[in-house]
Amino acid sequence: MERIVARANARSKLTGMVQSVAEAATNNEVLPSPEIHLRAYRFMLLARVLDDKFASLYRAGKIMGGVFLGRGQEALSAAIGVSLREGDIFAPLIRDLAGRLAFNEPILDSVRTYLGSIEGPMRGRDGNIHRGRPKEGQLAMISHLGAMISVVNGGLFARRMRGIKGTVGVACCGDGATSTGAFHEAINQAAVEKLPLVMVVADNQYAYSTPTNRQFACRSLVDRAVGYGLRGDEVDGTNLSDCLRVVGAAVDRARAGEGPQLVVAHLLRLCGHGEHDDAGYIDANLKNSELGRDCLKLAEKWIQQQGWTDTATLAQWRSEAIQKVEEAVATVQREAGPDPFEKNYWSALSNPKFVEGNE
């Protein structure tokens, strides 16, 4: 365990050095503006408040199935969401509530999906983080890791065939998904086709309970970028400014036609795999390391230190977020769940003449 902590700390220090502001300036990268910091922060805050609400609804027995939180990953995820534009494609994973909200997912979509409302995009057919609006570029993840990446490739591929320019796709995964064949196939495919894909890997030190030293043997997952023939960047996932800068620049490069990009963020999951998991396996030394810092608190401190906001405004934002979340939950709790006797539910094909076997 100590070795993992040492390696993680070394990575985090290296990241800090590589991604220094001075270096960013010499790379002609645009430093993220105060406005984008504040916009991202507010999505981080809203996501944290909403996640906390889901956790309490779960503990109260109001949510069936799992609850998966993005605690500790909001800076990275929000940085993705605010870097995207309408018309882009986003394949979030289980810890991307902040990014989804920043990419225009209504609060109601997540609440309705967790509570199984028929008004939500999944209409009670699928739950929790398995939601999306594919026609609007919000892909609805399946559980099999790595499987969404090639689907993003397909959207980008189709757009190129149809002469649509200037849109990008972002696919998210954790350190665990990088071990799948699907991840390898899709990243290689994006590289071969030079698609505007940004692959964001949140290396959060554990895939469920499995530490990274049982997941991969390279120094850092970013080293794989060379092997695929694409650009890779590392970022301190606890630092909102760095995430905005590195993710934003990767999205800009993809949009400018520079091909697929890999971004590997180092952070620590500040919760269990799901709310059913007490995460007793997480090493205390990691929790106390730089990786274990809470990105939301760091961002809050940073935007105050810069003089971009003050305590009163922060408190107001928090109470606004709480109000939005409470309103959404109250609305959805009045909505109906699915009716198993409605015949429409039992057709997996769009063409009714081919549906059989449900009598």
Next chain:
Amino acid sequence: MSITYLEAIREAQAKALADDPRVFIYGQDVGNFGGAFKATKGLAKQFPGRVLDSPISEDAMTGLAIGAAIEGMRPIVEMQFADFSTVAFNQIVNQAGTMFWRTNVTCPVVVRLPCGGTAGSGPFHSQMMEAIYAHYPGLIVLTPATVEDAYSMLLEAVALDDPVIFCEHKFLYYHLKAEKLPTEALPVGKARIAREGRDLTIVTYSAMLHESLAAAAELRNEGWEVEVVDLRSVKPLDTDTVMASVARTGRLLCVGEAWPWGGVTAEVITRVVSEGFDLLDAPPQRLNAKDTPVPYHPNLWSAHRPTARTIASAARKTLQS
């Protein structure tokens, strides 16, 4: 002029590409090379940028097609051999098969599976995959047995809004010929009476249609009139046509080239027994391949799958029981 089953598949793809700008073909070696079996011969040149070589990545090939379908395209994925589609299994059954039901967004992908055995192909270039895909919800599974069906059903597959697993049989590629391409066809979901008879119904599909027809011809010499039903599509499965035939003959033999556990033949018998038990004058029978991997040596291979001889033998037992 005559046209082969393989040429019909190529012609259907050429027509789909010509008629619909949303169609593209993606698969290993399908570009300038024209495909391992030449099912896309000349198409890359005829339709620049729309017939594209993929890396050897069945999972990502299928995922890409699904993503393109969400964006409104009509991709055709060629698996080099049906056997390799196991690598894409997750994308096919969990991504394409669940898309419409979960998200209300259709997924008009066609996955072409060159399936079935040919002498010398061995365990990994000979498999029949229709049962495994038919088992999952959200997929249409087609098994054309004739040149005309290979053409018309592939065109209909491309036009359908749901994902289609198109099982084209490699044994039929070269030797099966027709005079011309059809201008009209039975729709997907309808079985066809390939030969009329009154003593026994053989229900079959894909290459086994031709073995079954040969068996029926042999049995005719012994005085038996055997009816042969070509399912054409195994999902949806045309139970009505099967039941009507069994009502006429009172006897049923189901023949498939796939493995015996479960599968299409078991499904047909289950439906007939549960919905039309009183139509049967004898216990229904089925004949499948043996429950081993598909063998390499021609002697073993021809004993592994049903043939006209073994079908006729099984039919005699059913007729005499």
